[in-house]
Amino acid sequence: MKQPYPAKTFALGELDGLSETQISEHLKLYAGYVKNTNLLLEATPEQTELIRRFGFEFNGMRLHEYYFSQFEKREGSSDTLKTAIETQYRSFDAWKSEISAMALMRGIGWVLTIVDETNGNLLNVWVSDHELGQLGGQKIVFALDVWEHAYTVDYKPTERAKYVEAFWKNLNWQAVEERYA
Numbered sequence: 001m002k003q004p005y006p007a008k009t010f011a012l013g014e015l016d017g018l019s020e021t022q023i024s025e026h027l028k029l030y031a032g033y034v035k036n037t038n039l040l041l042e043a044t045p046e047q048t049e050l051i052r053r054f055g056f057e058f059n060g061m062r063l064h065e066y067y068f069s070q071f072e073k074r075e076g077s078s079d080t081l082k083t084a085i086e087t088q089y090r091s092f093d094a095w096k097s098e099i100s101a102m103a104l105m106r107g108i109g110w111v112l113t114i115v116d117e118t119n120g121n122l123l124n125v126w127v128s129d130h131e132l133g134q135l136g137g138q139k140i141v142f143a144l145d146v147w148e149h150a151y152t153v154d155y156k157p158t159e160r161a162k163y164v165e166a167f168w169k170n171l172n173w174q175a176v177e178e179r180y181a
């Protein structure tokens with residue numbers, strides 16, 4: 001028997017530009033990914049089509065954990081990742097601009113920053129749905145959800161740019177640094 005995954009809770013205070021309703025609806029969707037991941041852990045060999053969807057459910061669970069924990073308050077003042085970003089992207093703002101530009105592309109999915117531990121490269125990656133385009137064996141340090149469900153309680157579907165702006169405002173950088181450390 002495999003270990004089931006618990007639905008995590010996140011210590012989220014009041015966010016600026018992301019309402020409590022928006023976040024609670026989003027957390028319900030997260031809980032759905034956890035539930036389905038756990039169901040698929042016990043799928044039978046006859047349920048191959050379900051098993052093939054495992055990456056969708058599992059990453060739907062895991063990426064949301066990265067996402068929500070970035071809004072949690074963290075102590076610390078590490079800037080190791082920031083320095084590495086500045087080295088590889090010329091400036092922190094250049095990295096941020098690339099993320100924002102990717103986030104505004106058409107389609108639903110995620111913008112991730114991963115660290116390739118074979119050489120330290122920090123790569124920005126577009127992932128369609130939750131699983132299409134993930135790079136094998138890479139450590140995720142940053143995750144931005146740009147599915148419409150992430151913002152359409154608070155914003156119109158055409159207002160993704162406003163959501164991305166709100167996301168940056170609420171991002172606790174230390175949560176991202178911790179993953180890199």
Ligand SMILES: [Fe+2]
Nearest residue numbers: 145147149150
């Ligand atoms: Fe989401």
